[in-house]
Amino acid sequence: MRINSKLILGTGVLVLILLFFFSTVRIVTPGTVQVVTRLGKVTGRVFYPGPNILIPFVENTLTYNTRKVIYEVTSAEKQQASKADYKDYPVDTNTKDGQQVDIYYTVRFSADPVKVTWIAQNIGDEKALVEKIVKTDSRIWARNVPREFEAEHLYTGNVQEVQQKIEEKLEPIFSENGILLDEVGIRELKFNPQYVQAIEAKQIEAVKIQTEKNIAEQAKYQKEARITQAEGQAKEQELQKQTITENLLQKMWIEKWDGKLPSVMGQGTTLMDISQFVPKQ
Incomplete structure (x- = not known):
């Protein structure tokens, strides 16, 4: 063929x-x-x-991506399930009072389409941009900022201030290098187990003390209420003494009298004089 x-x-x-x-x-x-x-x-x-x-x-x-790109710091076992574009390991640091803590966070960003030529000329491709800027600077400030705070402040969940400070540090750096920073989010702070137990015990004790204070305040209030009530009753009785006369007592007795005279009277007993209350003919 x-x-x-x-x-x-x-x-x-x-x-x-x-x-x-x-x-x-x-x-x-x-x-x-x-x-x-x-x-x-x-x-x-x-x-x-x-x-x-x-x-x-x-x-x-x-x-370069102009859509949102995610750089995520998480544990090795969670990296497989993560859908982040770039993954890394947690940042370990110390608090102001010397407690060790691991920081798990996320940075969401995108390349500024106006500055991509500058990025290509001065930094490289997107992987280089993440490695040299996003990863390096975010890990630096995720390590440094928590050192300004006491461990208990962070453990109780007040991480918004820390998160905001990290964003404030990163935003000008990112902008200078052609990156639009969307958000920095701290997902988890992991402390030493012994420290966690100590903090939880302290919180339980604080709750007990507050409960005892509430009980004491309640007892004080009840005591004051009883005193106020007793003072009111005393004033009422005093007012009654000033307003009730002998004639009024006799009138009240007659109003409740059923019209029957006593069947037995002791020697020298005198009946109440009711003539003044009987209408004259």
């Missing part, structure tokens, strides 16, 4: 044309930009999402 040489030649030419076409056209995906390099030198051209033309075999590109 003879092979048609023209067919082979035509097929070869078609393959070359296709290779040339695909090496010339660079499709940039949404959420990314590409900086064009020529023979390793940054040209200053930037490819945006969609088809772009470059010189084959001479030009190449460096890709």
Whole structure:
């Protein structure tokens, strides 16, 4: 079976044309930009999402995410399940009072599309950007900022101030290096188990003391209420003494009298004189 040489030649030419076409056209995906390099030198051209033309075999590109990228610090066993773009190990540091603590945090950022050419020229590709800036500086400040705080302040969950201070330190550094910082989040602070037990015991004792104070305050309030009530009753009795006369007592006796005279009277017993209360004829 003879092979048609023209067919082979035509097929070869078609393959070359296709290779040339695909090496010339660079499709940039949404959420990314590409900086064009020529023979390793940054040209200053930037490819945006969609088809772009470059010189084959001479030009190449460096890709940067303009979408949110996540750098996450977590334990080795959790790294496999993590969906972060870049993963690293926890930062170990000490608090102001010398307690050891491991910091687990996340940095969310993106490359500034306006500064990607500068990034390519001065730092490198995205991996270099993460390694030299995001990782290095975030770990420095995640280690230094907690040293300004007492361990108990951090353990009780008041990490918002620490988180904010880390962001304040990183934002100008990131901006200077072409990175848009979105957020720094401290996910977990892990203290020495012995310290955790000591803090929990202290908190339990504090709750007991507060409970005893509440009971004492309640007893004091009840005592004051009884005194106030007794004083009120005394004043009421005093007022009654001042307003109740002998005539009033006799009138109250008559109002409750059933009209029957006593059947037995002792010698010298005198009945109450009610003539003044009986209507005259």
